[in-house]
Each structure stands twice: as C-alpha cells, then as structure tokens.
Amino acid sequence: MRILYLMLASWTVWANAAASAEDARTEVRPEITDDALVNPGMGWVSFHYSNRLWAYGSKNETGDTLEWFPGASTVYFRLPWSCLEPEEGKFRWDIVDSFAQPWIHAGKKIAFRVICCDNRYRYTTPEWVHRAGAKGIDYTFSTRDATPEGVLWEPDYKDPVFLAKLDHFLDAMGRRYNGNPNVAFVDIGTFGLWGEGHTFATSKLTQEQADEVVRLHVDLHRKHFPDTLLCISDDVAGNSRPGSHFPATDYALSKGVTLRDDSILVAKAPKQWFHAELAGQFWPTLPVIIEHEHYGLSRDRGAWDKDLLADSVEEYHASYMSIHWWPKEFLEANRDAVDRINRRLGYRLELRKVSYPKTVELSKPFEVESVWSNVGVAPCYGGGFVAYTLIDSNGKIAWVCVDESFDVKSLPVAAVGKSIEKRVVSPCNAGFVAPIPLINEGVVNNLKKNNEYPFSENISMLKPGKYSLCVSVGSRDGTPVIALPVNCRNEGRRYRLGEIIVDPRVD
Numbered sequence: 001m002r003i004l005y006l007m008l009a010s011w012t013v014w015a016n017a018a019a020s021a022e023d024a025r026t027e028v029r030p031e032i033t034d035d036a037l038v039n040p041g042m043g044w045v046s047f048h049y050s051n052r053l054w055a056y057g058s059k060n061e062t063g064d065t066l067e068w069f070p071g072a073s074t075v076y077f078r079l080p081w082s083c084l085e086p087e088e089g090k091f092r093w094d095i096v097d098s099f100a101q102p103w104i105h106a107g108k109k110i111a112f113r114v115i116c117c118d119n120r121y122r123y124t125t126p127e128w129v130h131r132a133g134a135k136g137i138d139y140t141f142s143t144r145d146a147t148p149e150g151v152l153w154e155p156d157y158k159d160p161v162f163l164a165k166l167d168h169f170l171d172a173m174g175r176r177y178n179g180n181p182n183v184a185f186v187d188i189g190t191f192g193l194w195g196e197g198h199t200f201a202t203s204k205l206t207q208e209q210a211d212e213v214v215r216l217h218v219d220l221h222r223k224h225f226p227d228t229l230l231c232i233s234d235d236v237a238g239n240s241r242p243g244s245h246f247p248a249t250d251y252a253l254s255k256g257v258t259l260r261d262d263s264i265l266v267a268k269a270p271k272q273w274f275h276a277e278l279a280g281q282f283w284p285t286l287p288v289i290i291e292h293e294h295y296g297l298s299r300d301r302g303a304w305d306k307d308l309l310a311d312s313v314e315e316y317h318a319s320y321m322s323i324h325w326w327p328k329e330f331l332e333a334n335r336d337a338v339d340r341i342n343r344r345l346g347y348r349l350e351l352r353k354v355s356y357p358k359t360v361e362l363s364k365p366f367e368v369e370s371v372w373s374n375v376g377v378a379p380c381y382g383g384g385f386v387a388y389t390l391i392d393s394n395g396k397i398a399w400v401c402v403d404e405s406f407d408v409k410s411l412p413v414a415a416v417g418k419s420i421e422k423r424v425v426s427p428c429n430a431g432f433v434a435p436i437p438l439i440n441e442g443v444v445n446n447l448k449k450n451n452e453y454p455f456s457e458n459i460s461m462l463k464p465g466k467y468s469l470c471v472s473v474g475s476r477d478g479t480p481v482i483a484l485p486v487n488c489r490n491e492g493r494r495y496r497l498g499e500i501i502v503d504p505r506v507d
Contacts, residue, residue, distance in 0.1 A: 028354045028497045031487035034343055036070030038108065039482050041184070041287055041382050042319040042346025043073025044338075045111060046327055048099050050078050050294075051118050051194060056326050063102040069327055071342045074184045075103045076322065078113040078195070080124040085169050088128050093176065104182045112177070113187035115195035116166075117154045117202065125155045125162070134162040137203055144201040154202040157191050157213045166190060167220060174224030184320075185229040185289065187260060188221045188252075196262050197236035197248075207238060214248040222255050231260040231289055234275040239263060244277045258286035264312050266293040268303045276315035287319035287346070287381055295325035295333075306337035310344075317377045317413065319346040344416070348376035349408055349473060351486055351495075352421060356388075359501040360430040362464055368426045370471075373419040374411035380482070383409035387478040388428055389494055390467040390502070399462050400478040401428035408473055408482070430502050431462025464504045470494040 046066050048057035057075075066072035077096050085091055100110045118124040119141040130136060130153060138150035155162045177183050189195025191213050192202075199205045205213070214236050221230055237246035249259065259282040264273050279288050290312055298304040313321060321341060323330055331338060352371040360366045368388055374380065386406055390399040403426035412420050472494045474481035480493035488495035 024358055025355050026358050026498050026500070030351050030354070030495070030497075032350055032352075033485045033487050034339070035485055036339070036342040037348065037483040037485060038071065038073045039346065040109075041380070042376075042378070043321075044069060044071045044345075045074040045076045045184075045289070045291075045320050045322045046072055047076050047078065047322065047324060049076075050324065051080065051115060052120060053079075053083070053095075056323075057099060059326055059328070065103050065106040065108060066327060067106070069323070069331055070338060071345065072108075072323070072327075074109045074111050074320065075100065076111045076113075078115065078187075078189070080118060080121055081114050081116055081166075081169060081190070082121065082123050082126040084114065084173075085126055088126070088132075088165070089168075091172060100182075109184035110182055111184045111186065112173075113189035113195050114169075114173070116157070116190045117193050117195075119152060119193060119201070122151055122153050125153070126165075129155065129162060129165045132161055132165065134165065135159045136162075139202045141201050146203065152202075154199075156203075158216060163216070163220070167223075170220060170224040177228065178225045179227035183228055185231050185258075185287075186221070186225055188217055188230055188232045188257065190220075191217050191236070192233075194262075196233040196239075198239065210236065211247045211251075215251050218252050218255050218257060222257070229287070230255075230257045232257050234259055234261045234278060235263065237275070237278065240271070240274050242274055242277060244281055246278070249278060249281070253281060253286075256286070258282050258288060260289040260291065261316065262291045264290050264292040265298045265303050265305065265308060268301075269305065269308060272303070272305070272308050273312060273315075276312075279316040279318075283317035283319075283378055285381070287378060288316050289320040289322070290316050290318045291322035292324050295330050299333075306334045309334070310337050310340045313341050313345055314377055314416075319378045319381075321345055344375070344377050346376050346378050347374050347380040347408075347411075347413075349373075349380065349411065349482060349484055350375050350419070351471065351484055354471065354497055356469060356497070356500060358499075359503050362460060362462065362502055362504050363429070363431050363433040365427055365429050368428055370424045370426065371421050372408065372411060372424060373421045374408070374413055375419045377413055379413060380408050380411065383407045384473040384482050385476055386424065386426060387472045387474065387480070388426065389470045389472065389478070390430075390462070390500065391470055391491070391494075391496075392463075392465070392467060395491070398467060399429075399431055401426070402476060402478045403427065404476055431460060434459045434461060460504075462502060464502050466499055466501050469497045469500040471497055 116125040134155055136153050136155040137146045139146045139152050140150040192198045232252045236248045261275050282288050350373045355369040357366050385402050385404055387402045392398045406424045414420050472480035
C-alpha cells in the first residue's frame with residue numbers, strides 16, 4: 001500500500017510539474033495561408049522582350065511591375081545581340097535598364113537571354129560581325145533551307161571571328177551583371193534559333209556538332225559570369241529526345257549551369273513535354289526554369305491545358321515559370337491554374353508550430369521550439385536561418401537571436417499533402433549584461449561626488465519588460481529575406497508570434 005501511495009504521489013508531482021511547465025510556455029500554431037509569395041530564387045517570370053521588342057511588355061503601363069499578378073518576381077529580357085551592340089563597342093543598355101529599374105526598385109529581379117539567330121531579323125548577330133569576316137549561312141526559314149537567296153543569316157557558332165566578338169560583348173555584359181544581386185539568372189542563348197539550340201531550319205548541325213558548340217558557349221558564358229546562375233535550354237540535347245543524360249546537358253551541369261525547358265505545351269498530350277526526366281538531374285541542386293509555349297498559339301492549336309501546366313511544375317520540380325504571353329490576358333484565362341501553381345512553385349516554408357517561455361530571465365539562455373515544413377516542389381537553394389526578434393512597445397527592434405544550426409535549405413520536398421515536418425530547438429538569449437570594469441575607488445568617489453557616475457551595478461543591454469516576439473527567415477545576421485505563408489502581423493518579413501516578458505530575475 002505504501003508503495004502504491006509513493007507511486008501516486010510521484011505521479012502527482014510529475015503531473016503538476018508537467019502542467020506547470022506547460023503553463024509557463026506559449027504555444028502558437030500560426031494560420032497557414034494560400035497567399036502567393038515573392039521570394040528569392042523562384043516565381044513567375046514576365047517577358048518584357050520575347051525576341052521581338054514589342055512582345056510582351058509593350059501593353060503594360062509605364063513602370064508596371066505586375067504587382068497584380070500573384071507571384072510575379074522577375075522580368076525577362078530576351079534580346080538580339082544586334083539590339084544591344086548595334087555598333088562595335090557601343091552598347092544600348094538603356095533598353096534594358098529603363099524597364100529593369102522599376103522591378104529592381106520594387107525588390108524584384110531581372111533575367112536575360114541574348115540570342116544570335118532568329119527568324120524575324122536578318123542580322124540577329126550584328127551585321128558588323130558579319131562584315132568583320134565572321135562566317136555563316138544565308139537561309140530561308142519557311143523552306144528550312146540554306147540558300148544564297150535566303151533573307152536570314154546564321155553565324156557559324158564556332159567561327160573564330162564570331163567567338164572573339166561575342167567574347168568581347170559578354171565581357172561587357174559580365175562587368176555589368178555578373179554577381180549583380182538584382183539578376184536572377186542568365187540564359188546561355190547564343191546558339192541556335194531563338195537561343196534554344198535549334199538548327200533544323202538553318203545549318204542542320206548533327207547532334208555531335210551541336211554538342212561541341214554547346215561546350216564552347218557554356219565555357220564562354222561561365223568565363224564572364226562566374227558568380228551568376230546560368231541556364232541552358234533543354235533543346236540543346238534534342239527537343240524531343242527522352243532520357244536523363246545527354247552530352248550537352250551533362251556538360252552544362254558539370255559547370256553549374258541549370259536547365260530551362262522552353263517547350264511546355266507546344267504539342268498536345270501525351271507529347272506536352274519531353275524532359276522531366278532530364279530535369280531530375282538538375283533540380284536537387286539547382287533551380288529549374290520552365291516556359292510554356294506562347295499561350296495564344298498553344299491555345300489556338302488545341303495544345304493548351306492549364307491542368308497540365310500545373311502538372312509540369314510537379315514533374316519538373318520547377319522554381320520558375322515563365323508568362324509567355326500578354327500577362328493580363330494570360331492571368332484572366334488561367335487564374336485558377338496560377339493559384340494552384342503558386343501553392344507549389346519553388347519552395348514554400350510553412351511554420352506549423354512555435355513554443356517559447358512566457359517569461360525569460362534577463363541575460364539568460366532560453367529555447368524556442370518550432371516545427372517547419374517545405375510544401376513546395378523544390379528546395380530553398382539559397383538557404384536561410386531562423387531568427388527570433390524582440391520588438392519593444394514603440395515598435396523598435398530590441399534584440400535578435402539567430403539559429404545558425406538550422407538552414408531551411410535542408411527541408412526536404414515531397415508530393416502534395418505529404419510534406420515532411422522538422423522539429424527545431426533554437427537556443428536564444430534574453431539580452432546581455434555588461435559588467436562595469438573595475439576602476440580606481442578614488443576616481444569612482446570623485447565621479448559620484450560630482451554626480452558623474454550613474455552606475456550602481458552592471459549595465460543591462462536589454463531593458464526588462466514586455467516585448468513582442470517575432471520570427472523571420474533570412475541571412476545569418478538576422479536580416480529577414482524569405483516571406484512565409486502565415487497569417488501573422490508582418491513587419492518587414494518579421495512575423496509576430498505573441499508576447500514575451502523579460503524579467504530581471506526569475507525564481
């Protein structure tokens with residue numbers, strides 16, 4: 001009987017202690033939202049120039065950064081080289097900067113493809129390159145024949161004169177944009193029709209010849225853009241060849257170049273795309289970019305299927321999706337698919353639960369427990385660290401603690417509805433007490449006599465009192481970077497969890 005009594009007594013003490021510990025902590029389960037997020041390394045990409053200078057930004061209002069298009073994060077400039085360097089050594093960067101700067105001012109990104117061959121311009125590569133002696137062919141796109149009577153010109157992509165002039169141009173472009181934090185990515189688009197590697201209507205290179213050209217152009221871009229995300233069209237491997245490994249794309253991957261599929265919904269199902277398997281080589285480490293065909297053209301030939309568009313994000317584990325049409329018309333016709341895609345495109349970091357002490361002792365460590373999940377299709381490649389910030393009653397930042405042991409890049413991806421949760425225990429501190437240095441007692445007495453010594457004890461770097469506790473994800477120094485899909489008061493991507501009391505002493 002005594003043993004039973006002791007067991008019951010012990011259980012009662014444990015239960016009371018557990019209840020007391022639970023009462024001493026605040027638990028928050030933030031409301032998860034379906035809001036479209038604009039975050040680094042992902043999002044919808046709006047064509048300002050799509051080879052043609054009038055498509056597809058010419059109908060937008062001046063300075064329009066598509067705030068009305070949910071998830072639009074990047075403006076894309078696909079331009080002929082001849083437009084950017086109409087005369088040798090004389091550059092027209094203003095045709096980019098004028099439309100890039102509003103997006104940059106809005107905290108968004110820009111991206112590029114410079115092309116050397118197009119079926120709309122005779123000299124997509126500048127004419128002065130041809131006059132300088134670069135070899136190439138005249139061709140007719142409609143008949144897909146090289147002919148002296150052809151009105152279009154394609155350079156020989158291995159020609160020494162062509163490569164020397166291109167090297168000079170990329171050097172100038174790299175000085176402006178390599179490592180530029182405003183640049184999301186740069187396409188390697190200086191080979192083939194539209195920068196996609198096609199020569200079916202021009203020089204009709206064999207795949208082996210094309211692979212050699214790809215290696216040259218990958219190396220040339222990597223030379224001038226060593227600190228920039230580069231991507232290359234999947235079509236350099238053959239636009240309809242299924243498989244996971246090809247010499248051209250394997251080489252690109254070995255140089256840290258990611259994949260861009262320019263061919264979604266060009267044809268009807270079951271040939272709506274060909275390289276999801278190939279994307280599997282890239283997406284675990286690099287953000288994959290996909291682009292649907294010009295929406296109106298695909299729609300008119302009966303190839304458009306907005307459900308398949310959403311499915312392509314799943315199969316490619318895509319981080320970026322291009323808006324390849326007039327953006328307002330596209331959004332009006334496909335809003336439900338856009339919303340569905342925004343719930344999965346790239347990464348999406350859900351904060352499921354947070355638990356923290358209601359009261360903490362000044363200058364003493366405490367722990368914040370949290371549960372996180374990535375419900376997107378891709379990793380958060382750039383990573384980020386969780387920070388907890390104390391905000392005072394005036395809305396000012398009072399203290400910041402960053403957990404560098406947990407990088408959100410490590411959160412795994414999973415299929416819809418099967419996300420994997422990760423529990424994180426973050427060490428924090430409630431301020432810091434700075435000890436007053438020992439100084440000569442006579443000096444102290446003299447200062448006190450003149451009311452010039454205000455210190456009676458050690459100095460606290462954080463005042464005791466009530467604070468708001470906020471959570472954020474960003475750089476190692478506590479700067480918020482990543483937007484979260486939570487319904488919490490948001491101050492510069494710091495999300496308020498609740499109140500916390502900093503007590504000078506906790507019994």
